[in-house]
Amino acid sequence: MESRLSRLEAVQVMVLEIGQISNHCNNINEFLHAVHQALSRIMYAANFYVALYKAEQNSIQFAYHVDEFDPSPDPAIPVILESPEASPTAWVIYHRQPLIMTAEEDAAQEAAGNSWGSGARAEHWMGYPLLDHEKKSLGALVIQSYDTEHTFSQEDQALFGLIANHVSNALQGFQSVDRLERAVQERTALLAHEVAERRRTETLQRALYQIAELSFSVADPNSLYAELHQIIGQLLVARNFMIALYHQDTEEISIQYFVDEKDEHPSMKRFPLGVGMTSFVIHCEHAQLIDKTRLAELVAGGQIRQALGNMELYSWMGAPILANDHVHGVIVVQSYDPHILYSETDLELLAFVASHVAVAVTRLEADREMRDAKARLEEQNTTLNEALLALQEAQSELVRQEKLASLGRLVAGVAHEINTPLGICVTATSHLVDELKLTRKDMAADTMTQESLEEFLDIVDQSLRILTSNTRRAATLVRSFKQVAVDQTSNDKRLFQLKTYLDEVLLSLQPKLKGRPILVEIDCPEEIRLDSYPGAISQVVTNLLMNSIHHAFENNAEGQIRITAEADGSNLKFDYTDNGIGVDQDGLDKLFDPFYTTKRGQGGSGLGTHIIYNLITGVLGGTVKASSQPGSGLSYQIRFPMVAKNSVKPA
Numbered sequence: 001m002e003s004r005l006s007r008l009e010a011v012q013v014m015v016l017e018i019g020q021i022s023n024h025c026n027n028i029n030e031f032l033h034a035v036h037q038a039l040s041r042i043m044y045a046a047n048f049y050v051a052l053y054k055a056e057q058n059s060i061q062f063a064y065h066v067d068e069f070d071p072s073p074d075p076a077i078p079v080i081l082e083s084p085e086a087s088p089t090a091w092v093i094y095h096r097q098p099l100i101m102t103a104e105e106d107a108a109q110e111a112a113g114n115s116w117g118s119g120a121r122a123e124h125w126m127g128y129p130l131l132d133h134e135k136k137s138l139g140a141l142v143i144q145s146y147d148t149e150h151t152f153s154q155e156d157q158a159l160f161g162l163i164a165n166h167v168s169n170a171l172q173g174f175q176s177v178d179r180l181e182r183a184v185q186e187r188t189a190l191l192a193h194e195v196a197e198r199r200r201t202e203t204l205q206r207a208l209y210q211i212a213e214l215s216f217s218v219a220d221p222n223s224l225y226a227e228l229h230q231i232i233g234q235l236l237v238a239r240n241f242m243i244a245l246y247h248q249d250t251e252e253i254s255i256q257y258f259v260d261e262k263d264e265h266p267s268m269k270r271f272p273l274g275v276g277m278t279s280f281v282i283h284c285e286h287a288q289l290i291d292k293t294r295l296a297e298l299v300a301g302g303q304i305r306q307a308l309g310n311m312e313l314y315s316w317m318g319a320p321i322l323a324n325d326h327v328h329g330v331i332v333v334q335s336y337d338p339h340i341l342y343s344e345t346d347l348e349l350l351a352f353v354a355s356h357v358a359v360a361v362t363r364l365e366a367d368r369e370m371r372d373a374k375a376r377l378e379e380q381n382t383t384l385n386e387a388l389l390a391l392q393e394a395q396s397e398l399v400r401q402e403k404l405a406s407l408g409r410l411v412a413g414v415a416h417e418i419n420t421p422l423g424i425c426v427t428a429t430s431h432l433v434d435e436l437k438l439t440r441k442d443m444a445a446d447t448m449t450q451e452s453l454e455e456f457l458d459i460v461d462q463s464l465r466i467l468t469s470n471t472r473r474a475a476t477l478v479r480s481f482k483q484v485a486v487d488q489t490s491n492d493k494r495l496f497q498l499k500t501y502l503d504e505v506l507l508s509l510q511p512k513l514k515g516r517p518i519l520v521e522i523d524c525p526e527e528i529r530l531d532s533y534p535g536a537i538s539q540v541v542t543n544l545l546m547n548s549i550h551h552a553f554e555n556n557a558e559g560q561i562r563i564t565a566e567a568d569g570s571n572l573k574f575d576y577t578d579n580g581i582g583v584d585q586d587g588l589d590k591l592f593d594p595f596y597t598t599k600r601g602q603g604g605s606g607l608g609t610h611i612i613y614n615l616i617t618g619v620l621g622g623t624v625k626a627s628s629q630p631g632s633g634l635s636y637q638i639r640f641p642m643v644a645k646n647s648v649k650p651a
Contacts, residue, residue, distance in 0.1 A: 007042060010041055010042045011042055011159055011162070014038040014039070014041065014042060014163070015162070015163075015166055017034070017038050018034075018035060018038065018163075018166045018167065018170055019166070019170070021034045021035075021170070022169075022170035022173045023173070027186070027187065028063050028064075028184060028187070029063065029064060029075070029184075029187045031170065032050050032063060032064035033064065035163070035167060036048050036064065036066065039143070039160075039163060042159060043143075043152070043156050043159065043160070044145060044150040044152075045143055046066075046068055046145070046150075047066065047067045047068055047122070047143065047144045047145065047146065048064075048066050048142070048143050049062055049064060049065040049066065049067065049142050050062070050063050050064045050065075050130075050139060050140070050141055050142075050167075051063075051089055051093070051139045051140045051142070052130075052138065052139040052171075052184075053081070053093050053137050053138060053139040053140075054078065055136075055137070057078060058080065058081050059078035059079055059080050059081055060078070060079055060081050060089070060093070060139065060140075061075060061076075061077070061078050061079070061184060062075055062079070063075055063139075063184055067119070067120075068146060069119070069120040069146065070119045070120055074188075075184055075187060075188060075191075076184065076185070076187075076188030076191070081093065085114060086114070086115050086116070086117075087116070087117050087118070088101055088116065088117050088125060088127055089117070089127060089140050089142060091127075092127040092128065092129050092140040092142075093129060093137045093139060093140050094137070095129075096129045096131060096135065096137050097129060098126070098127065098128045098129065098157070098161060098164075099125075099126075099127045100124075100125070100126050100152070100157060101122075101124075101125040101126075102123070102124055102125075102151075103121055103122065103123045103124070106121050106122070106125070107121070120146065122144035122145060122146055123145050123146055123147060123148050123150075123151065124144065124145045124150075124151040124152050125142070125144040126142070126143050126144065126152050126156075126157060126160055127140050127141065127142040127143075128140070128141045128142075128160060128161050128163075128164035129141075129164070130164060130167060130168045130171060131168050132168065132172055133172065138168060138171055138172075139171075141160075141163070141164045141167055143160060203234060203235065204235060204349070204352075204353075206234075207231045207232070207234055207235055207353065208353070208356050210227075210231050211228065211231060211353070211356050211357055211359075211360050221256065222256075222257070224360070224361075225243050225256055225257035226257065228243065228257075228331075228357060228360075229241045229243075229257065229259060232331070232333070232350075232353060235349060235353065236333060236342075236346055236349065236350065237333075237335065237340050238333045239259075239261055239335075240259065240260045240261055240262075240313075240333060240334045240335065240336065241257070241258075241259045241331075241332070241333055242255060242257065242258050242259070242260075242266070242331075242332040242333075243255075243256050243257040243321075243329060243330075243331055243332075244256065244278050244329050244330050244332070245321075245328060245329040246273070246282050246327050246328060246329050246330070248326075251272060251273045252270055252271065252272055252273065253270070253271055253272075253273060253275075253276075253278055253279065253282070253329075253330075254269065254270045255268075255269050255270070256329075260309075260310070261336055262310040262312060262336060263309065263310055266308075266309070267308050267309060268308060271308070274305045275305055275306045275308060276304065276306065276307065276308040276309070277290055277295070277298075277304060277307070277308075277316060277318060277332075278308075278318060278330045278332065279304070279305075280298060280303055280304050280318075281318040281319070281320055281330045282320060282327050282330060283303075284320075285320055285322060285327055286320065286351070287317065287318065287319040287320070287347050287348075287350060287351035287354070288317070288318050288347075289315075289316075289317055289342060289343075289344065289346075289347045290315075290316045290317075290318075291314065291315055291316070291341075292313070292314065295307060295316070310336070312336050313334045313335065313336055314335050314336060314337065314338050314340070314341060315334065315335040315340065315341045315342045316332070316333075316334040316335075316342075317332065317333050317334070317342050317346065317347055317350050318330050318331070318332045319331050319347070319350045319351040319353070319354035320351075320354060321354055321357055321358040321361055322354070322355065322358055323355075323358035323359060323361070323362045324362075328358055328361055328362065329361070331350065331353075331354045331357060333350065424466060425466070425467050425471055429463070429467065432459070432460065432463040435456055435459045435460070435463075436456075438456075439452070439453075439456045492533070492535070493531070493532060493533050493644060494531075494534065495529060495530070495531045496529065496530060496532075496534050497526070497528070497529050498524055498528045498529065498530050498537075498565060498572075499522070499524040499525065499526050499528065499565075501534055501537070501538075502522050502524060502541065502563065502565075503522070505537075505538050505541050505542065506520060506522065506541075509542065509545055512545070512546065512549060513549070516549065516553070516556060517556065517557075517558040517559070518548075518549065518553060518558070518559045518560070518561060519559070519560045519561070520545070520560075520561045520562075520563070521560070521561070521562045521563070522563045523562065523563065523564040523565070524563070524564070524565040524566075525565075525566065525567075528565060528566075528567055528572070528642075529642075530572065530642050530643075530644075531642070531643045531644065532620060532640075532641075532642070532643070532644040533619050533620065533644060536615040536616075536619040536620055537620070539611065539612075539615055540612050540615050540616060540620075540638075541563070541576075543609070543611055543612050544576050544612065544636065545561065547609065548561055548578040548580060548634075551580070551581075552578045552579075552580020552581055552582075552633065552634060553578075553580050553581075554581065557580075559578060559579055559580055560578070560579050561576075561577070561578045562575075562576075562577045562578075563575070563576050564577075567642065568639070570641060570642060570643065571622075571639050571640065571641055571642060572639070572640055572641070572642050573637075573638075573639060574638040574639070574640070575635065575636065575637055575638065576635070576636040576638070577633060577634070577635040577636075578633050578634055578635075579632075579633040580633050580634060581630065581631060581633075582628040582629050582630045582631055582632050582633050582634050583628045583630065583634060584629075584630050587628075588626060588627075588628055591609050591626050592609050592610055592612070592613040592624075592626075593610065612624065612636075616638055616640060619644075620640040620641070620644060621640055621641055621644060621645055622638060622639050622640025622641065623638070623639050623640070624636060624637070624638045624639075625637045
């Protein structure tokens with residue numbers, strides 16, 4: 001009961017409010033907006049419109065329209081009223097009776113073949129006619145809901161009918177349909193003015209955006225000035241346009257861009273400050289609007305020393321290009337047409353645009369300086385790149401020479417090692433030949449005895465044993481050296497047994513270990529097989545071993561080198577450790593740097609560990625880390641795939 005009383009009170013307040021608004025409001029749109037706001041306080045009114053009817057034209061105008069789904073029609077454009085069978089709004093206006101319609105009833109009309117309205121289908125639609133005192137139709141008041149949770153009860157319908165009556169009375173209070181039409185026209189004119197202002201603002205914003213873009217997209221000043229002319233021409237009549245720059249160091253003005261209907265070229269391309277209207281703008285540091293009368297006054301007063309250019313002008317504007325309290329130049333537009341006279345509004349617009357042009361000009365100058373600096377840096381960078389390329393080529397050549405030198409040292413060592421068994425074989429062969437000659441001589445003289453024959457056979461047996469053992473030793477050395485040397489020079493990928501290959505590499509390095517109290521141990525399972533680059537592994541082991549010989553064990557000190565390998569999934573864990581003198585942290589940080597060596601001037605190239613790093617990370621596709629402390633030896637932790645990638649090619 002209290003709810004109904006509260007609602008009735010709200011209705012009474014609304015009725016009074018409608019009456020008060022209609023008494024002092026002359027704008028139909030404002031009146032209907034107020035009605036809508038008041039109606040929303042007593043019922044659901046999210047979708048509400050008012051259609052005013054013009055009987056003589058059989059048309060309606062949507063004086064007010066708010067809808068959640070359908071766009072609002074232009075209130076200034078009349079719409080031909082459809083037949084009552086085709087539109088519920090037309091039905092209400094023609095029949096001058098209220099119409100309450102649900103979504104089911106709307107669907108039934110459509111199923112019957114009737115096109116019942118053109119808007120979105122509402123869950124509940126309610127329209128009441130607006131009638132004058134003679135019961136003639138003034139239009140229709142419509143409210144609708146697209147939500148099933150918001151429908152209109154019998155009480156809502158009765159209240160809406162009451163509101164429609166009061167709106168009808170208020171509309172008649174506007175004196176006539178002509179008054180309503182004038183109100184709509186005024187509203188339309190206001191909207192047109194707002195649209196024009198909005199378009200003008202959008203044009204100005206677009207022009208300012210284009211000016212800002214110019215400093216980034218245009219590098220040539222002449223192109224920049226031509227683009228500025230085109231942009232300003234969208235805002236003002238600028239058939240006669242000029243841009244002049246002020247040179248503070250020489251107190252001169254130079255014309256950078258000039259387009260004029262009367263003169264093809266300016267009378268002076270460069271002139272001293274104080275001459276012409278441009279100088280007057282620079283002195284004042286703010287925009288100036290000058291006509292013939294004012295020009296004569298400025299010349300007579302000595303503020304303009306000499307007028308330049310064609311004197312047939314009717315209107316002239318100049319705005320300073322001002323940035324950071326410094327005048328960079330002046331933008332000028334002028335008119336020779338008495339029908340085109342610039343106003344203060346035009347002057348303000350030109351001054352506003354000129355301030356943005358100043359930003360573009362200063363940015364262009366800054367960009368030009370940056371481009372010059374960039375060009376100098378690029379030239380320096382090119383020189384540095386050429387030097388770096390030459391250095392890289394030299395480094396690559398040194399690395400190649402180091403690898404060849406390493407192979408050469410291996411050849412020399414193996415050759416020296418092979419020389420011993422071959423010398424023994426030569427000696428044994430010579431002795432055997434001599435013994436054979438003596439035996440043949442005894443046989444020819446028939447002095448051969450059983451004892452001498454047995455001695456000869458013993459000598460032959462002993463010589464053959466010596467020849468066999470030493471030739472086998474030489475053959476083993478040659479075979480190991482051949483395989484290692486071929487791997488280091490061919491860089492081919494193949495399948496091999498790691499333990500056997502490490503033994504061959506170690507055998508080829510025996511000449512380097514000969515006479516040194518260094519024990520080398522290899523801990524590697526026999527079953528580990530790699531599909532990788534044996535040449536890279538040989539080079540890594542060789543360089544590691546030679547580094548230990550030359551650096552870890554000085555003065556023929558005793559030492560131990562241990563090589564361990566084990567499978568870790570698809571990777572190989574390969575650790576190399578010596579118990580030599582080790583290196584400090586500074587040396588450890590530089591260990592893999594090219595040309596770093598602690599034996600500078602003593603035959604060290606500084607490329608051994610650099611080659612190791614490149615082979616492991618590049619060819620073998622793995623990683624390498626080193627750890628050491630002075631006096632505690634040096635260790636390398638190497639990890640790489642047991643099956644190397646086919647795309648990796650050794651360097």
